[in-house]
Amino acid sequence: MGSVTPDSDFSVTIPVIDISGYLAGDAAATASIVSALHSAAISPGFFQITGHGVSSELRLRLLTTLKAFFALPADRKKRLHRGNSNSLRGYESVGEQRLEAAFADQKEGFMIGEHLPDGKRFLQGPNQWPDEDECPGFRETFMEYFGELRKLSKAMFRLMAEGLGLEKQYFDAFVDSRDSVTMCRAHRYPPTTPEQAGKTRGIGAHSDFGALTLLMQDDIGGLEVFHRPTGTWHPVTPVKDAFVVNIGDMMERWTNNRYTSTLHRVITPASTRDRYSVAFFNEGLLDQVIECIPTCLEPGEKPLYEPVVVEEHLAKRYGNSY
Ligand SMILES: O=C(O)CCC(=O)C(=O)O
């Protein structure tokens, strides 16, 4: 994927949507939130949400404990390597994932999910954690955040359901069952030099595999989305207190391409500071069949995709990226 300098007179707008009216139960506000979200999901497939109710205290506490975790000695982190896990839980060092063939991602990560002690299925299983005295509060804070993002995800799916003309509980079981697969990965992107900036990838160009991603990013910047018609890259500029939300491949397929799963990447800007982000991937229920949602088909229109089971779809996509 070549990098093209954006035209000076062309930019992609990433809408910022305040969802507080919906959370407060305001019907008029909800109608306009549903419509803003629906059109953002169609294009550009990325938006940012504010007024989401996840406290700044929790977000800051998570960032603080993440910094402490990534600052642990390498051998302590490697003890928690995701290679120990059947469900990709745990630590990965810089360069281990490759989302764009020509570049090893310049990030380190730590993945958690719902703790399922006897996980026998794909992506299901126990988490790995550092000892409490090594990294006080890390486990508790990360799991508290995980629970909050689960709740917020359910709200986002309800808004999408309304936008798609479905009953609002349509996705509830998919997103919020005990067995719903949700992978949450924290990242640290080491700073880069002016010489290296633009030549390496924090994370290579990719689209997300699952249905919907909620991302917390700090104020460094570097996340970019691809505009296919012009072949140009555009920043997702950090907005204070906002989560970035994007449509993944599963939702694109489910909606018969009504919603767009947009290619994105992270170019680590030249900086003296690390960049931190935390992605929450809603991957759904492994046995769910993803098959064109009825309201996404005009009379006479044909589904673009064969039905696929979530587990098969994810196994293929995760397999290709590691
Ligand atoms: O760190 C970011 O800003 C984006 C991460 C991302 O795209 C991913 O993990 O899929």
Ligand SMILES: [Fe+2]
């Ligand atoms: Fe992504």
